[in-house]
Amino acid sequence: MASVVAKTSRRQPKTRLRGARGARDAREPRVRLDVDERRAQLVELGLTHFGERAYDDVSIDAIADAAGISKGLLYHYFPTKRAYYAATVKExxxxxxxxxxxxxxxxxxxxxxxxxxxxxxxxxxxxxxxxxxxxxxxxxxxxxxxxxxxxxxxxxxxxxxxxxxxxxxxxxxxxxxxxxxxxxxxxxxxxxxxxxxxxxxxxxxxxxxxxxxxxxxxxxxxxxxxxxxxxxxxx
Amino acid sequence: MASVVAKTSRRQPKTRLRGARGARDAREPRVRLDVDERRAQLVELGLTHFGERAYDDVSIDAIADAAGISKGLLYHYFPTKRAYYAATVKExxxxxxxxxxxxxxxxxxxxxxxxxxxxxxxxxxxxxxxxxxxxxxxxxxxxxxxxxxxxxxxxxxxxxxxxxxxxxxxxxxxxxxxxxxxxxxxxxxxxxxxxxxxxxxxxxxxxxxxxxxxxxxxxxxxxxxxxxxxxxxxx
DNA sequence: ACCGTCTATTGACTGACGTTCAATAGCCCC
DNA sequence: GGGGCTATTGAACGTCAGTCAATAGACGGT
Known part of the structure; x- marks a missing residue:
């Protein structure tokens, strides 16, 4: 544990560029949704995003940001980006x-x-x-x-x-x-x-x-x- | 295959995993080609690679490796991967x-x-x-x-x-x-x-x-x- | 032969992105 | 109010597209 990663220094705080786009604005209270709701929300977001930009031009980060959730959560619902895209197309x-x-x-x-x-x-x-x-x-x-x-x-x-x-x-x-x-x-x-x-x-x-x-x-x-x-x- | 990449002291000699695939096998003499020849070779490689796998599944590294050149050289001929793909499709x-x-x-x-x-x-x-x-x-x-x-x-x-x-x-x-x-x-x-x-x-x-x-x-x-x-x- | 120029070529570097996972926090029930 | 369940987080990793300063090899001039 004590082995601080410290590599060089890279991996800065990423400057938190979440604009007013996502839901979690001010104090970011963790919003807990039912599985089906969350899934439906993500598919809905997929429809708008993949409907406007090509597959490669839509990043998982952008989706997660728009949904106001972490990237990790999206992977809790869909195993891969392709599977997520498939669910969107299916819908x-x-x-x-x-x-x-x-x-x-x-x-x-x-x-x-x-x-x-x-x-x-x-x-x-x-x-x-x-x-x-x-x-x-x-x-x-x-x-x-x-x-x-x-x-x-x-x-x-x-x-x-x-x-x-x-x-x-x-x-x-x-x-x-x-x-x-x-x-x-x-x-x-x-x-x-x-x-x-x-x-x-x-x-x-x-x-x-x-x-x-x-x-x-x-x-x-x-x-x-x-x-x-x-x-x-x-x- | 042998994709171990030394996580600690990163940037080892890269273990030279270039298989017998590429041209530069033994002592890797730098092969200098005419601009048109090199371009033609790369487009030809693009035809076979993109004809077998989808765009996302073809990496620039794989192309460069197959051509026996460095990735940088490919970017000397084509500004982006998409432009390279476009040239291939055009051909x-x-x-x-x-x-x-x-x-x-x-x-x-x-x-x-x-x-x-x-x-x-x-x-x-x-x-x-x-x-x-x-x-x-x-x-x-x-x-x-x-x-x-x-x-x-x-x-x-x-x-x-x-x-x-x-x-x-x-x-x-x-x-x-x-x-x-x-x-x-x-x-x-x-x-x-x-x-x-x-x-x-x-x-x-x-x-x-x-x-x-x-x-x-x-x-x-x-x-x-x-x-x-x-x-x-x-x- | 030597040197200088030109340019095809290199390879290490960076930032971004997909993906993983151990840890955490909110909710419900006893 | 405590314990368990699970939705959720956030940092880390490996890969890959794209960049750039440095290099090497050919060629021409002297």
């Missing part, structure tokens, strides 16, 4: 999925339109975060990739279910699944381009036009794929 | 563009097929690197995003040029540009899904099938977009 994905849920008693085409409209509305409402996540989301970690891929699969299931029951078997072939996955890429790229055009003040199509573009493209893909696989089916 | 993009160039005297449809086949061939040949770059490429830096976006624009130009001259004006509307950008997303997502299916040993379509999927989808998008913008044009 964003589940909110997206939830907010684009549609009435499954409605006719398929109506559901498709409603779902796409909800999607585009969500994208527009969270434009910056959507763009940031889409441009830097995956790739940080296989776990993140898994979450994103599962979310995409959820959308594909939702959009194609009830959608021409007779076509379902055909939509399970390798080429059809590739086509559907491609369409998701289409939708994401188009949505991203759309909100970026808006953000930059460029002339951009209306939401209705974009929705029609996505819907008609999907239907065309489904139609032509099914036709090529079931040539006996009447067009 | 990869320009190789992709170069290897998918087509004979512009051939008829448009033939050019389209040839271009897509070249693209898919490139993707298949560099499957791992393509997947890694696509999943983690953008988002690290706005500069990277610019490079990728410019490369996409190059492809769009190439694919649509000479392709139904009468349609060109219509293909310049906001909705049409969005549709084309969407198609690029379609192509990338489908290509990625394709090589991943192959890599995982899953049943995957043939390259011809994928090429047909991409081509027919593009033509359908062009056709329907042009039709909706120029309703007077005969189909």
């Amino acid at each position: 964003a994905a589940s909110r997206l999925v939830a907010s684009t849920d549609t009435d499954d008693s409605a006719p398929p085409l109506e559901r498709l339109h409603a779902g796409l409209d909800a999607y585009l509305g969500y994208v527009k409402a969270h434009a910056k975060a959507y763009a940031t996540l889409m441009r830097s989301g995956v790739g940080v970690d296989p776990e993140i990739a898994r979450i994103v891929d599962e979310t995409r699969a959820t959308f594909i299931d939702r959009l194609t279910s009830g959608f021409g029951q007779g076509l379902m078997p055909a939509l399970d072939s390798p080429i059809a699944r590739l086509a559907l996955r491609g369409w998701v890429g289409f939708a994401e790229a188009a949505s991203l381009g759309w909100v970026e055009s808006i953000a930059e003040g460029l002339p951009a199509p209306s939401q209705r036009e974009v929705r029609e573009l996505l819907a008609s493209t999907l239907m065309e893909i489904v139609r032509s794929t099914a036709a090529s696989l079931l040539p006996s089916t009447p067009t | 990869a993009a320009s190789r992709l563009v170069a290897s998918t160039d087509t004979d512009d005297s051939a008829p448009p449809l033939e050019r389209l097929h040839a271009g897509l086949d070249a693209y898919l061939g490139y993707v298949k040949a560099h499957a791992k690197a393509y997947a890694t770059l696509m999943r983690s490429g953008v988002g690290v830096d706005p500069e990277i995003a610019r490079i990728v976006d410019e490369t996409r624009a190059t492809f769009i130009d190439r694919l649509t040029s000479g392709f139904g001259q009468g349609l060109m004006p219509a293909l310049d509307s906001p909705i049409a540009r969005l549709a084309l950008r969407g198609w690029v997303g379609f192509a990338e997502a489908a290509s990625l899904g394709w090589v991943e299916s192959i890599a995982e040993g899953l049943p995957a379509p043939s390259q011809r099938e994928v090429r047909e999927l991409l081509a027919s989808t593009l033509m359908e998008i062009v056709r329907s977009t042009a039709a909706s913008l120029l309703p007077s044009t005969p189909t």
Whole structure:
């Protein structure tokens, strides 16, 4: 114990640069929260921070500071930064999925339109975060990739279910699944381009036009794929 | 491996852990290269390293070690790690563009097929690197995003040029540009899904099938977009 | 051969950041 | 009011991106 570390002298008091940003301002009374509350708070902070800056540009210190807690506590809830990021992405994905849920008693085409409209509305409402996540989301970690891929699969299931029951078997072939996955890429790229055009003040199509573009493209893909696989089916 | 680093009297001779990986093996004669050679070597190393691991998992030390040079020298050629990464991505993009160039005297449809086949061939040949770059490429830096976006624009130009001259004006509307950008997303997502299916040993379509999927989808998008913008044009 | 210049190259240094862990402080229950 | 549970702290560590003054090796001039 007595072996004072003293190395040289480095490790100064760090000048305490916590601005008025964090919660613990004056006397810093230790705030004790319930596990779920704290976790929810941290995920919420993750959503805003990772939605504004890229992964590398968000430091654990910044998060802890904004939450008014120590860095160590964050590691009590998430084992690594990547796991924390994964939890954030997971939350964003589940909110997206939830907010684009549609009435499954409605006719398929109506559901498709409603779902796409909800999607585009969500994208527009969270434009910056959507763009940031889409441009830097995956790739940080296989776990993140898994979450994103599962979310995409959820959308594909939702959009194609009830959608021409007779076509379902055909939509399970390798080429059809590739086509559907491609369409998701289409939708994401188009949505991203759309909100970026808006953000930059460029002339951009209306939401209705974009929705029609996505819907008609999907239907065309489904139609032509099914036709090529079931040539006996009447067009 | 032997990562023990003398905590007390720090700054020992560093135990010289350079394995047989780097060039400078035995007596480490300082190798002096021409600026262009050195730069080319480093970019080449970047292609292999960033093609195998994600950005964060590639350290400057690892690159320098593999090149048999000091870290400082790498910073003599590239101001930051991101700039180094950008140079690597730029090289990869320009190789992709170069290897998918087509004979512009051939008829448009033939050019389209040839271009897509070249693209898919490139993707298949560099499957791992393509997947890694696509999943983690953008988002690290706005500069990277610019490079990728410019490369996409190059492809769009190439694919649509000479392709139904009468349609060109219509293909310049906001909705049409969005549709084309969407198609690029379609192509990338489908290509990625394709090589991943192959890599995982899953049943995957043939390259011809994928090429047909991409081509027919593009033509359908062009056709329907042009039709909706120029309703007077005969189909 | 010697010397001077030029520059590719080095390697030790720094600050920042992710991560760990033993110690601490607030809360609840007996 | 005391004891146990656990949320919370804060300092320390190893790693890594980025900096910089010093060096070495080639080349040209004399």
